[in-house]
Amino acid sequence: MVTRYDPQASEAKWRSAWDQADLFKTISPEDAGDMPKAYVLEMFPYPSGKLHMGHVRNYAMGDVVARYKRATGHNVLHPMGWDAFGMPAENAAMERNVHPSEWTYQNIDAMRAQFQKLGLSLDWSREFATCDPEYYGAQQALFLKFLESGLVYRKASKVNWDPVDNTVLANEQVIDGRGWRSGALVEQRELTQWFFQITKYADDLIDSLETLDRWPEKVRIMQGNWIGRSQGATFRWPLTGNPVAGYEDGIETFTTRPDTLFGASFVALAPDHPITRELAKTNPDIKTFIEEAARIGTTEEAIETAPKLGVDLGLRVKHPFDPSWEIPVWSANFVLSTYGTGAVFGSPAGDQRDLDFARKYDLPVKPVVLPPEEDAASYKIDKEAYTGPGTIYGSDFLDGMSTEDALPAAIAKLEELSLGEKTTTYRLRDWGVSRQRYWGCPIPVIHCESCGIVPVPEADLPVRLPDDVSFDKPGNPLEHHATWKDAPCPKCAKPARRETDTLDTFVDSSWYYSRFAGADNKAERSYWLPVDQYVGGVEHAVLHLLYSRFFARAMNEVGELDLPTGEPIAGLFTQGMVTHETFKSSQDKWLEPSEVEQQGENWIEIATGNPATVGPIEKMSKSKKNTVDPDAIISSFGADVARWFVLSDSPPERDVEWTQSGAEGAARFVQRVWSVFDALTDSDSPAIGTDEASVAIRRASHKAVEAITKAIDEFRFNSAVATIHEWVSTLKKASGKDAATLGAEFEGASMLARCITPFMPHLAEECWAHLGQDGLVSAAPWPKTDNTLLVDDSVTLPIQVNGKRRGEIKVAKTLSKDEVEAIALANEEVASFLAGKDIKKVIVVPGRIVNIVVA
């Protein structure tokens, strides 16, 4: 009798069986023997309270790897936790008057329940949330170690200040120059902030990128660009006439092109360069210019369209290589005070930006690099600067050199003249981590009027967040708290004040992988790290993944880690998003897919009967109303269907479009798999036959296992899915039809159950149990293939005539080239294409193809 698989009944049953067997618990390093370790980690979620399909895809992929590694004999660490500090909890507190802690822990409970329904092979015993005092206390201890080693420091710096909410905002929280919550115009304020000295490792962070051979190229390039190392020279331009106070030695500029120094026609300072600001005090034109430049700002679109603006400061400098040559000093809006020295020299022929500026203000343009195959007498620069390589000319001692050789020659000369030296500049800046927020990790220091900044003694950690806070007033609730910030100085015991800044939440996620590996056990951390396979979204390519690399290095330095490479993540996979179609009403409002209906070619809004339009396929988001709730999918189809669907079709690194019909297809396939097993009612494993039909079935199974294994190893889950589809079709055609092949069918089914376990673990257990196999399939080893079944005795070769397929022959694998050629030439199908033609050549590629070349 044919039965159907019931996901609702089965899934819960098998999950509790896994729990009872404590199957996914990590084995301690001592007990693991010579098992290789595999640390499989997915980027831990923010506890928003609700799982979305993106989570399902992310964690399904990680689970495939974790389950596969377990089946192939690895000691697997596959943990889960919560990235739980951050603004949404404070927003909830302000909007709904719930405590951030309460809101967060409730969300965690809700999401944990959802996660558990997915049947992920997680070791929950290592779970933590970053807002647990144990976690942020350990983070505070780490902070103090960094402070002691000089990896953390305090300095005044410019920050985005929201004057309504009275808080610093991260760059991401400033939208079009306004605070994302208050809508107030954001000001630049100079505040004293805490910084991590990430630039200390700039060279190592960039150089080590090439050792990360299991990271996507894309991410490595993005990090390289972000760190932005450029090599060049820093040197001074002596001022003529009355020197500006503090600049008696001249104005310092940075350049990557000292070879073009003889093409210099101006020096330009940033609008907020100290000299510019000083001169503005007495010169109204300069003052106006600074204001104008500040008004345009440096937002993305502003830069796109903003004109080059400048003002002559009236100063003159001497050319470093020719003191008689005077060059004007300008201030220009394209010079950034935050990069290099905040001052540049313009060599217009060799730089488009300098050229635009020179043309606008009628400054000289003197080419000094002659492109190959140009003539010095006739070569001219018009509207396009030449930035490529060439021969230096019109440049005194550099004349005749290649640009490549002139570069070190010019630097050597600057050094000889004691005007400057070779330097390296980075785009990367130290990481400002101070936030004036409540729901974050308190910075564990005390400010004492006599002793200065005093670390909180380790015995007093964690510095706990106070529970009794109010969010009525804008700004930092820790600042407003009546007593929290009062603390005696640990050194002199006089009344002092606690630091009220908390740490950027990116800090929390920069070392959590290490906490999972071993909370208070360095040896255990050494055993597990680095993460063997990390899976997450590409949106973290720079920030989170760069910060994590920094933290591992810093933790190494303070003795918290023993990671020889300094790289915490050996393998990274960035998965694509889950997208869904969008709909809009006739009033241009987004509609949920359930609110529309297709009638013939057109879509209508069900409620009103008005026409609706189909929008683009986009990432699922609440605002576009194109989300699909995983809970709803799990209750109607089961977790296996949700997992299977998000792993099918699209390659894992690309986006996958969620479709109802695709989900139904996945549900159909689950039943199809079950029907293969359902047909095998004899639960005694019968002997495997050696007849032709049995061997054919066995070949299909063993080849499928081989292909699936390779696909999982290479992160090509969609290919594994396709192979499983084909395999199931083959088995279904045979299953239960012929007693002679029953043994082969049983073997295939038993292999199939194990191969689908990483994808559809609940179904796999039900199938495994139905076959009468021992134990849980989640604990079973990966099937082994018999190599003799992977190769065929005979092979079908296509025959081409002049590269076009004209026929095929089936030949024994052992035939020689000549024998194959003879058979091919005698083939009836190709005869008509050879008739009356000269055979020029016959190419036989053993096991592949025969090509007959005729004239």
Add this chain to the structure above:
RNA sequence: GCCGGUGUGGCGGAAUUGGUAGACGCGCGGGAUUCAAAAUCCCGUUUUCUCACGAAAGUGUCGGUUCGAUUCCGACCACCGGUACCA
């Protein structure tokens, strides 16, 4: 602008050392089963021409290398992502 990626049927995509293009899934068309439906199963489905047997063209465009190119090389086009007055 610069850097990177991707272009293959109606759609998602296979083809991973240069060797049968379109596996597998979705959709669509036809059929079987059924009183009927659901479910399931089978067949077909790149385009054009042909009653058919077949033939020709075809992997963004144009060219090249090769017996043979989705794959290698050159030039270009489109889309997606990242990034930017970075000196």
